Amino acid sequence: MNKKIGFIGAGNVTKTVISGLVEHFEGINQQIYITNRSRMKGEELRDLYKVHLLDSNEDLAQICDIIFLSVKPDIYPKVLPAIQPYINDEKLLISVAAGTQIEDVQQYFNEPKKIIRIMPNIAVTVSEGMIAMCCSPQITRLDLDIAMALLKSIGRVDLVDEYMLDAVTCVSGCSPAFIALFIEAMADASVLQGMPREKAYQYAAQTLIGTGKLILEKNIHPGPLKDLVTSPGGATIEGIYVLERKGFRSIVMEAMEACDKKLKAMARK
Ligand SMILES: NC(=O)c1ccc[n+]([C@@H]2O[C@H](COP(=O)([O-])OP(=O)(O)OC[C@H]3O[C@@H](n4cnc5c(N)ncnc54)[C@H](OP(=O)(O)O)[C@@H]3O)[C@@H](O)[C@H]2O)c1
Known part of the structure; x- marks a missing residue:
């Protein structure tokens, strides 16, 4: 898996996912790119896991194949319009925001994109999380396998229909x-x-x-x-x-x- 993996927002969820990835996939830190609103928090994560810190979400969206939207739901209206021009039909968006539906993310794009929505729980911080995952129709078997392989590093992953997320x-x-x-x-x-x-x-x-x-x-x-x-x-x-x-x-x-x-x-x- 030589895909470039991006994280917009370097908070708790991003830290946990990166920690799991780095522990399970040797050398994967070279493929990881992050951004954060405050530079200092981004630098802390960059130094801890030796990942790449970028200056803007637009740069990250251009560079990365898989993009975790790891900001709070109220930040989506700021982030998504900015990265929208760089999200082509091949890029995979992984939305983490609680309560934000796949169609809420799709509305920022002119054409339907590949979107996976996940709902992790607090136990991902000890790699014993329960992670529910649902997908937009554009997701292929290969996309699903890649996302599952990545997320399995922080817990048990289960594919569900979106209506089940509550x-x-x-x-x-x-x-x-x-x-x-x-x-x-x-x-x-x-x-x-x-x-x-x-x-x-x-x-x-x-x-x-x-x-x-x-x-x-x-x-x-x-x-x-x-x-x-x-x-x-x-x-x-x-x-x-x-x-x-x-x-x-x-x-x-x-x-x-x-x-x-x-x-x-x-x-x-
Ligand atoms: N924590 C959980 O257990 C959990 C479980 C399920 C789902 N979620 C969902 O996961 C998402 C992230 O949660 P979290 O706990 O990781 O939140 P968090 O710790 O607050 O992290 C969010 C990060 O986003 C950064 N940020 C804000 N605006 C940004 C922007 N425009 N560009 C780039 N970065 C920006 C923030 O930076 P600053 O601090 O510098 O503002 C912060 O570091 C949320 O949507 C939440 O609903 C969380």
């Missing part, structure tokens, strides 16, 4: 906050039982990672997994009984439904 945002974008709350609550309970706090976080977080891996890597359904740890008349079923009595599942479902409603209301504004 559900994706709830289950992988918002839910790290819910899961953090769950870990904190479990750790508080362990502290109550006499465990030092740092140890309690370690046990709770690692148990969560391990349970996730069991489901993904061993392909175990969550129901039978629960049954495996729940011996008759034992301690686990006592805990499950309390969770069910207090409506644990419906609380989680209602929380996700509230997120979904809010996302849809924000999109309508």
